[in-house]
Amino acid sequence: MILRSPALIAGLVALPLILGQCDSAAERAEAHYQSGMALVEDGDIDRALVEFRNVFNLDGQHREARAAYARLMRERGNLRDAYGHYLRLVEQYPEDLDGRLALGEMALASGDWEEAERHITQAQALAPEDSLVQAMLTTLEYREALVAEDGTRRTEAVQLAQATLGDETVSDSARIIARRVVINELLAGEDPQAAMPELEAALAEDPDNLEYQEVKLRLLIARGDVPAATEQFEEMYRRFPENEALRSGLIQWYISTENLEGAEAFLRQLAEGAETPDQAVAVVRFLRQTQGSDAAFAELDRLIAEGNHPETFRATRAVLNIEEGRVNEGVAELEALVEGGTASDRLRDIRLVLARVYQAQGNSVGARAQIETILAEDGSHVEALKMQAGWQIGADRPEEAIALLRRALDRAPRDVGALTLLAQAHERMGDRQLMGDRLALAMEASGQAPEQALRYARYLVSEERLTTARAALQESLRLNPQNADLMLVLGQVHLALQEWERAESMIAALQQLGTTEARAAANELRNRFLVAQGRTEESIAFLEGLIQSGEADVRAAALVVQGHLQAGRMAEAEEYLTARLAEDPSNPSLRFLMAGLQTAQGRLDDARATYVALIAEYPTDEAPVRALYQLDVQSGDAEAASATLQAALDRMPESVFLNWLRAGEMERAGDFEGAIAIYERLYEANRNNTLIANNLASLLSIHRDDDESLERAHAVAQRLRGLDMPAFQDTYGWIAYRRGRYAEALEHLEPAAAGLPESALVQYHLGMTYAALERPADARVALEHALELAGNSPLPQFLTARETLDSLPAEAD
Incomplete structure (x- = not known):
């Protein structure tokens, strides 16, 4: 007799139903796809996208729907979503050529060379003779030749790109890719204006290409053709009226070219079509800037009389x-x-x-x-919440600030100010990854505005994520082609990555701007370029040329002296400074440089006399005070150093650096409460200064035992969490120990002790943490090392170290 499981029978009975449901789901997915394609043909893209998303809910591997959705998102300019869906497509169907080509094109456009090579190589395997594949391979070859500084390969790649442009049978996409190589080569040549015909041809094929429009604008500005540049700027705004950076750039262009009538007319045009009074207020501000307050008040009187938004x-x-x-x-x-x-x-x-x-x-x-x-x-007024959150951040209550800012972002998810404040709050909490995420969102929400792009890029540089910083700056510069700050920082990133030709292009772009500030930035970048390549002699010659032409001040002279010293040429440095002083003997900066050189030579009496004279002539200049103080400290004359410092503080009682020095003196003398009082005052006025925050938190946690001081130290020190600096790691780690978080303390104190092996207190902190974690052998090593370093120090911590050592279990044989 065969026993049949009721459950098995039920499962067999249900199987046709399940299969039927699968067929039904696939059919419904196909129906949604066909409906989406019909809507695309009718031009109803929004509803078509909804239909394709319905397909994915039913069939996540529907190839045609995925390809159509990715293509539509790309056409709409939503490149992030397009890229993601194309990736999903080629993961599911690796042989999909169109997907590989699209990914290759987008990766090239964004400068993601690793991704570009991956997808282009796959496309080559699928269609080696395809003209677009060949054009993209040429681009990769051109880029590799630039990196390798291989002129022959570079020339051959350019010739291939030119041949592609001359072939009428190639696809439009291949032509666009090839033309980019040719344009880039012409722009990097001795005469960038030679790129203009190719740019015009590119824009005839793709007039809505903002990057090419901006390059054309740059060339017209560099040519000095103000009418043509103005016409180009206006044409760009007509094509991209929603681009706020372009709008503000056009206004600044009108002002910089003294076309105030054009600027006023443009602002009034914006005000007439605006639903809010903000643009009318912008007109008032402009009139005040260009015609004076009377004109601004007259405009306000007119607007008030009209009765709208009084x-x-x-x-x-x-x-x-x-x-x-x-x-x-x-x-x-x-x-x-x-x-x-x-x-x-x-x-x-x-x-x-x-x-x-x-x-x-x-x-x-x-x-x-x-x-x-x-x-x-x-309760969700965005600007009020932001202002209150700013106060909470300043009061070291970042958790409360985060709660307020989340409320603000619920109403305005893309508010740049709220996202930036949220990044600051996360920084105060020590959550640097979240800080970076919020800075990235703020940059994106601002439309890659320069201020936000620079803030995010500086964060990335601090995290040593240079390639990501480069991409962020490049995108912002593409949208803000006249911004010298972006060019300077991007040039510095190129230097850090040793991308010499790209750095050269930033130097050239800054020079083309023609403003005093841009030329100064170009000169700074050029000198850094020469120094980074070890070309000291050329750097010195370059700086001397700037000084002789009047384009550089005494700071360049300091760099010349530094260059000689780095090359070990003390005599040449002195000879150079002596010659400069002969031309301008009363110049305080040159005299200060000479005193520094005398200190390096061991001529301390000469240096001291110079510093004393400079202090007498310029009593509110901190620089000679700092130098004289340091000289006296190094000479072992602590009393003279202290007297110099006190006299300077009498003249400049609010000086941050001088108060910092005084706090250090108090700490060395054992007056920890006096040092804490100074740091509290400095911190109140400089809450964003990480060094001041560290010193205050460190003193509070080491030299006070009450719970209130410990919590104050923790609130101040939260921002130090995750920062790779031994002093910061020690401060945060010891606070974690004091709060009973021993495992967390160890994460910070081990690298701190490795980075500060001669600090008795840091070794003591590590030893006490090992003891708390019941690691007696490690505790013994660290505490004995701390006592060896401490010597006869009277600090109570070392008495505790001895007591702890005595309490540790005896070492095993």
Whole structure:
């Protein structure tokens, strides 16, 4: 007799139903796909995309739907989503040529050479004779030749690209890729203007290519053809009216070319079509900048008389009065507006203005009262939440700031200010990865605006993620082609990556801008370029040429002296400085340099005399005070150093550096409370200074035992978590130990002790942590080393070290 499981029978019965459901799901997916394609033909792309997403919900491997969706996202300019879906496509169907080609093109455009090579190589295996594949391979070869500085390979790659352009049978995509190589080569040549015909041809094929439009603009500006550049700028704005960076760039261009009528007309045009009064206020600001306050007030009177948004324009008039020095009148008008009005979005915005005015005046109580009123009426008012979050960050309460900023982002997910503040809050918490994520989002939300791109790039550089920093800067520069700051920092990144030709292109771009600031940046980058390549003699000659032409100040002379010293040419450095001083004997900077050189030569009396004379002539200049103080310390004359410092503090009581030196003196003398008091005062005025935060937190955690001081130290030191600097690691690690978080303490104290092997206190901290973790052998080694380094130090920590050593279990045989 055969026993049949009821469950098995039920499963067999259900199997046809399951198979039927699968068939039904596949059929429904195909129906959604066909519907999506019909909508594409009708031009209804939004609904088509919804249909394709329905396909993916039913069949995640539907090849045609995935390809269509990726293509549409790419055509819309949503390259991130397009790239992701193309990746999914080729993962599921590695032989999909169109997917590989699209990925190769996008990777080339973004400068992701590793990804580009991966997909182009796969495409070559699938279709080695395809014209687009050949054009992309040429681009890779051209790039490799540039990196290898192989002129022959580079010439051959350019010739291949030119041949592609001359072949009428190749695809448009291949032509676009090849033309990019030719344009790049022409731009890097002696006459970048030779690229203009190719640029015109490229724009005839692809007029909405913003990158080529911007390159054309740069060439016109470098040519000095102001009318043509203006026409090009205006054409770009007509094509890309939503590009805020382009809009502000056009306004600045009008102003820089003294076309004030064009700027005013453009601003008024923006104001006429705007739904809010913000653009009208921009007109008022422009009139004040170019025609004076009378014109601005006249415009405000006209706008108020028209009756549209009168509260906004009255508030603007109040702020202008404050800026013109009529503070009481301006504040009175703002107060009258908020006291006499009824709650509304407009009135809350005016309260915010008043809060900012109060804050600028130092009336923090009044500012907080206005913000509290705003949030009582509207708990998700973005700007009020941001202002309150800023206060919380300043008060070392980043957790509360994060909660406020999340509320703000719920209403405005792409608010650049809120994202930037959130990054600051995460930095205070020591969460540097989250900090970087928020900075990246802020940059993206700003449309790769220069300020946000530079902030994110500097974070990336600090994390040694240079290639990502390069990509962020390149994208921002593409959208802001006249920004000298972007060019300078991007050039510095190229130097750090040893991308010499790219650095050269940034130097050339800065020179083409023609402004004083841009030329100074180009000169700075050129000198760094020569130094990075070890070309000291050329660097010195370059700097001397700048000095003789009047393009550089005494800072260049300092670099010349430094170059001689680095090459071991002390006599040449002195000869150079002596000659410069003969031309300008009273120049304080040159005399200061000479005193530094005399110190290096061991001529301490001559150096001291120079510093004393400079202090007498320039009593509020910190530089000679610092130098003289250091000279006295190195000479072993602590009393003279202290007297110099005290006299300087009497003249400059708010100097951060001089107070820093005084705190160090107090700490060495055992006056830890006095040092803490100085650091508290410095920290109150410089809460973003990581070094001050570290020193304050360190003193609080080492030399005070109460819980309140420990929590204060923890609040201040949170930002140190994750920073790869031994002193910071020691501070945070010891605070973690004091709070009973021994495993976390060990993560920070082991690298701190390795980085500061001669610090008795750091070794003591490590030893105590080992003891707490019941690792007696390690504790014994660290504590004995600490006591050896401490010698006869009277600090109580070393008494504790001896007691702990005595309490450790005896070592086994």
